[in-house]
Amino acid sequence: MNRETVRAFVDRVVIPAEAELDTGLDLRGEAKAAGLWALPLPADLGGGGMPLARYLELAEDEGRSDYGPAVLGSASLLTARMLAAHATSELREAVLRPLVSGELVSAYAMTEPGVAGSDPSLLRTTARQRPDGAWIIDGRKWFTSDAARADLVLVVVRTGEELSLFAVPTGSPGFRVERELDVLGAGGQYEISFTGVRVPEGNLVGPVGQGLRLAGERLALGRTLRALRWVGQAQRCLEMLGARAGSRALGDGVLASYQLVQRLAFEAELSVRSARLLAGEAARLVAAGEQAAVEVSLAKTAAARALETAVDAAIQVHGAEGLMAASGLPRMLRVARSARILDGADELHITTTGRRLLRGYH
Numbered sequence: 001m002n003r004e005t006v007r008a009f010v011d012r013v014v015i016p017a018e019a020e021l022d023t024g025l026d027l028r029g030e031a032k033a034a035g036l037w038a039l040p041l042p043a044d045l046g047g048g049g050m051p052l053a054r055y056l057e058l059a060e061d062e063g064r065s066d067y068g069p070a071v072l073g074s075a076s077l078l079t080a081r082m083l084a085a086h087a088t089s090e091l092r093e094a095v096l097r098p099l100v101s102g103e104l105v106s107a108y109a110m111t112e113p114g115v116a117g118s119d120p121s122l123l124r125t126t127a128r129q130r131p132d133g134a135w136i137i138d139g140r141k142w143f144t145s146d147a148a149r150a151d152l153v154l155v156v157v158r159t160g161e162e163l164s165l166f167a168v169p170t171g172s173p174g175f176r177v178e179r180e181l182d183v184l185g186a187g188g189q190y191e192i193s194f195t196g197v198r199v200p201e202g203n204l205v206g207p208v209g210q211g212l213r214l215a216g217e218r219l220a221l222g223r224t225l226r227a228l229r230w231v232g233q234a235q236r237c238l239e240m241l242g243a244r245a246g247s248r249a250l251g252d253g254v255l256a257s258y259q260l261v262q263r264l265a266f267e268a269e270l271s272v273r274s275a276r277l278l279a280g281e282a283a284r285l286v287a288a289g290e291q292a293a294v295e296v297s298l299a300k301t302a303a304a305r306a307l308e309t310a311v312d313a314a315i316q317v318h319g320a321e322g323l324m325a326a327s328g329l330p331r332m333l334r335v336a337r338s339a340r341i342l343d344g345a346d347e348l349h350i351t352t353t354g355r356r357l358l359r360g361y362h
Contacts, residue, residue: 001039001050006072007061009034014065015236018328022186027071028102038073038100041080045100047073053287056228060276063229064236066335077225078218079106079154083167086206086214091167095152107150109141109192110215118348120156120163120212125194127157127166133201135166137194140178147190148177155194156211163211167203168194184334223296223343224286227279227303230339233332234272234303237310240329241265244317255317264313268306275299275306294356297349304339304346311336 013030014021021027031037040055041047050058055074062068069075076099083092083099098104115122125139137157147153153168153175168175174197181189206214242265245256255261282299285292311332315322322329340346 001036001048001058003058003061005034006036006039006058007064009036009072010062010064010068014067014071015328018065018067018331019325021067021071028073031072036072038076038102040074040077041100042084042096045080045097047100051287053284056224056283056287059225059228059283060232060235060279063225063232066229066233066331068232069225069229073100073102076100076102076106078222079108081221082154082165082214082218083205086165087167088202088204090202091205095167099152104151105146105149107144107147107153108218109144109147109153109155111141111143113140113142113191118344120215123156123158123163125155125157127159127164127199129159129201135199135201135204137166137168137174137197137199140191140193142181142191143189144192145189147192148180153192154205156215159208159211162209163215164208165205165211165214166199167205168197168199172197172199174198183338186331186334219343220286220292220296223300224279224282224292226339226343227275227296227299228283230303230307230335231272231276231279233335234268234275234307234310237307237314237329237332238265238268238272240327241268241310241314241317244314248317261317264316268310268313271302271306271309275302278302294353297344297353300343301346301349304336307332307339308336 013027017025017027038046039048039050040052043049062072062074080096080099083096095104099106111117112123112125115124125141127135127137129135139157141155150170153170155166155168156163157166174195176193178191178193180187181191183189245261246254248255279299282292282295285295311329315329315333318327318329321327
């Protein structure tokens with residue numbers, strides 16, 4: 001499997017159907033028929049068995065559409081890796097195969113209303129253990145992607161002074177989807193609540209008190225994947241900008257002959273190429289299991305900025321047409337603006353990375 005194959009599928013099948021995917025179109029069958037399903041997930045569970053380092057080389061092309069990972073079955077990678085490494089054997093046996101096949105949908109819940117997302121120590125959702133070993137969860141989470149259709153939610157909760165991670169079936173009594181949250185006018189995020197939700201002892205993921213460490217493991221790969229995928233969308237915007245500038249007649253020439261348009265193209269290209277290099281370095285280190293806090297933060301922040309720069313330039317060159325949903329650009333603009341907050345706001349990455357860098361230089 002190579003990048004060209006993945007890119008061709010995303011460009012030919014996924015991108016033209018984005019508007020329909022917004023309303024529930026399912027293209028997973030096409031991905032399976034093309035041999036592109038769940039490439040980085042274990043082969044013995046129905047995935048492609050591709051090594052993580054190899055998959056990360058394809059992630060930019062898969063991410064040219066925000067729907068690419070879901071259509072190609074890699075959206076469950078973070079949860080599958082976490083459960084495979086830390087869940088009980090009973091839980092792994094019950095959920096991993098259907099998770100990889102796409103029969104089971106998972107969600108991840110950490111952020112809470114009224115709590116700064118950058119400070120997990122403030123989380124208030126709790127789990128207390130009963131004498132029979134079961135756990136009772138109470139609390140509320142929000143900005144939980146796909147919660148309305150999820151069968152299983154991985155939830156970070158407080159167990160005493162520390163945090164722990166549980167896998168909660170959404171059919172459990174006391175679990176409720178409270179409302180859908182709009183993100184710049186688009187849905188897909190939800191607020192959920194837990195009211196006396198009873199969870200079997202075997203649904204504890206990892207040891208008690210290790211939830212923050214497990215969340216950190218997930219974040220490193222998750223942020224790297226986001227950076228690579230945002231670079232993919234930024235590259236798509238560059239291509240749209242170039243095609244428009246080279247074909248749109250204006251005066252005696254085309255838009256591409258004007259210096260201000262050339263500057264837009266230059267600045268966007270500079271941002272995207274820089275972000276690609278940083279994301280590639282972060283991916284190499286994360287795949288090798290090495291410490292990469294600085295590299296991941298640099299990549300995440302640079303990729304968010306590159307996407308914002310590239311999509312803004314593409315919209316400007318498209319004019320009023322670029323404001324139409326049919327162009328695909330407003331969707332990517334929404335992703336770009338969200339990117340500066342998702343997985344840690346830019347300010348968090350700037351301050352924490354700046355401290356690390358200064359300590360290193362000192």
